[in-house]
Amino acid sequence: MSHVKPSLSVNEVYTVLQRHFGRNVSDVTAGEGGNFSSVFFFELDNEPYVVRFNASKESFQQEQMISKLLSSQEVPYPKICGMGDEGHFSYCISERKLGIVLADLDDEQKIAVVPDLVHVISKMNQVQLGQTTGSGPVVEGRNGQYAAWEQFVAAFYAENQEGTFWENWHELYHMTCLERDVFEEIYARLIAFCQYNAPHRHFVHNDCHEWNIISDGHSITGIIDAGFLYGDFMIDIATIEHAIPGIDLKEAFRVHYEQIGKPIENFKERLTGARYFKGLDGLRFFAKMGWDHAYIELRDKLLSLPKW
Numbered sequence: 408m409s410h411v412k413p414s415l416s417v418n419e420v421y422t423v424l425q426r427h428f429g430r431n432v433s434d435v436t437a438g439e440g441g442n443f444s445s446v447f448f449f450e451l452d453n454e455p456y457v458v459r460f461n462a463s464k465e466s467f468q469q470e471q472m473i474s475k476l477l478s479s480q481e482v483p484y485p486k487i488c489g490m491g492d493e494g495h496f497s498y499c500i501s502e503r504k505l506g507i508v509l510a511d512l513d514d515e516q517k518i519a520v521v522p523d524l525v526h527v528i529s530k531m532n533q534v535q536l537g538q539t540t541g542s543g544p545v546v547e548g549r550n551g552q553y554a555a556w557e558q559f560v561a562a563f564y565a566e567n568q569e570g571t572f573w574e575n576w577h578e579l580y581h582m583t584c585l586e587r588d589v590f591e592e593i594y595a596r597l598i599a600f601c602q603y604n605a606p607h608r609h610f611v612h613n614d615c616h617e618w619n620i621i622s623d624g625h626s627i628t629g630i631i632d633a634g635f636l637y638g639d640f641m642i643d644i645a646t647i648e649h650a651i652p653g654i655d656l657k658e659a660f661r662v663h664y665e666q667i668g669k670p671i672e673n674f675k676e677r678l679t680g681a682r683y684f685k686g687l688d689g690l691r692f693f694a695k696m697g698w699d700h701a702y703i704e705l706r707d708k709l710l711s712l713p714k715w
Contacts, residue, residue: 412443412444412445412461412462413444413445413460413461413462413495413496414445415445415447415460417435417436417437417447420435420447420449420458420460421435423458423491423493423498424449424458424500427489427491427498427500428451432449432450432451432456433449433450433451434448434449434450435447435448435449436448436449438457443461443462443463443466444459444460444461445459445460445461446458446459446460447459447460448503454502455502455503455505456488456500456501456502456503457485457500457501457502457503458498458499458500458501459498459499459501460493460496460497460498461496461497461498461499462495462496462497463497464492464497467490467497467498467499468490468548469545469548469635470487470499470501470633471487471490471499472545472548472549473633473635474486474487474501475487476534476536476610477531477534477610477630477633480530480534480535481530482527482530482531482534482630483504483527483621483627483628483629483630484531484629484630484631484633485501485502485503485504485629485631486501486502487499487500487501488500488501488502504621504628504629504631505621505623505628505629506621506622506623506624506628506629507621507622507624508617508618508619508620508621508622509524509617509618509620509621509622509627509650510616510617510618510650512622512624514652514653516622516624516625517650517651517652517654518651518653518654519624519625520622520624520625520626520627521651521654521656521659523626523627524620524622524627524647524650524651524656525656525659525660525663526627526663527627527630528612528615528630528643528644528647528660529640529660529663529664529667531610531612531630531643532609532610532611532612532640532643533609533610533640533669534610536608536609536610536637539551539637541553541554541637542554542555542556542558542559542605542608542636542637542638543556543558543559543562543563543636543637543638544559544635544636545635545636545637551608551636551637555605556601556604556605556638556639557598557601557605559636559638560597560598560601560684563688564594564687573691576691576695579691579694579695583694583695583697584694584699584702584703585690585691585694585702586706589690589706589710590687590690590691592710593683593686593687593690593709593710594687596683596712596714596715597680597683597684597687599714599715600676600677600679600680600683600715601680603673603676603677603679603680604638604639604641604642604677604680604681604684605639607638607639607640607641607677608637608638608639609637609638609639609640610635610637610640611635611636611637611638611639611640611642611643612630612633612634612635612643612646613633613634613635613636613638613642613643613646614632614633614634614646615630615633615642615643615646615647616646616647616650617647617650619631619632619633620647620650639677639680639681641671641674641677641678641680641681642681642684642685644656644657644660644678644681645657645678645681645682645684645685646685657678661674679712679713682709682712683709683712686705686708686709687709689705690702690705690706690709693705
């Protein structure tokens with residue numbers, strides 16, 4: 408699988424969209440994309456849309472499945488409006504949720520949207536998954552790739568991987584700031600806490616941070632760019648918990664679940680396991696990107712967590 412981010416000009420994007428729709432679009436502008444996709448905004452019939460270009464068609468096929476699952480259950484996830492291929496890359500067109508990312512709101516606005524933030528993320532995590540099985544990434548648009556959560560974790564951090572973003576990742580021990588002893592210590596803690604996370608199977612966004620949440624300053628208008636796993640929803644809480652300065656979001660989620668009659672059992676242990684799962688991957692990523700300061704800060708935070 409290629410992980411090269413496509414590079415296109417506005418004029419090239421305009422041509423692709425004109426060919427796709429068979430008529431003109433307007434106001435094509437470049438947006439800030441992720442690590443693997445190039446993003447552009449445009450309008451058609453005075454309605455706002457987004458088009459993303461990626462070298463991996465499979466990721467957009469999964470996005471279509473996610474969109475159907477969430478939007479059909481009233482989660483504000485963008486609906487997919489079309490997909491196609493262009494040269495060596497693929498594209499995906501979706502509706503654009505209006506607003507700005509949560510990270511760009513001022514502090515007062517962030518605090519104001521906390522109740523809706525907790526409500527919307529919880530609703531996303533609790534969608535009905537239908538007759539599906541398995542844990543970890545979704546394969547063939549339906550079931551989890553692994554029979555058990557522990558199997559997925561072992562495979563995700565396995566040394567010998569092919570065709571993934573983490574192929575040959577053990578070379579990072581020799582080429583970057585990634586420390587083998589630290590990584591192995593945190594991995595051992597993660598495995599110890601898996602027993603608390605493994606029994607729980609929900610929709611997990613898996614990239615539920617403040618740059619993937621859209622708000623108009625009063626409410627949450629959209630959630631975007633899900634990585635999607637079947638697993639413990641505490642992973643999303645561990646990802647978003649520090650998004651609002653001065654607010655204990657993890658406690659807000661705990662209280663919310665009690666209020667809706669679904670108290671979170673083993674809350675502390677599951678949150679710790681989720682922090683290790685996301686944090687360990689973060690260490691790899693920061694090392695790979697050369698973000699040494701972020702690596703050190705995250706490393707020290709993880710080592711300060713309970714061991715078991």
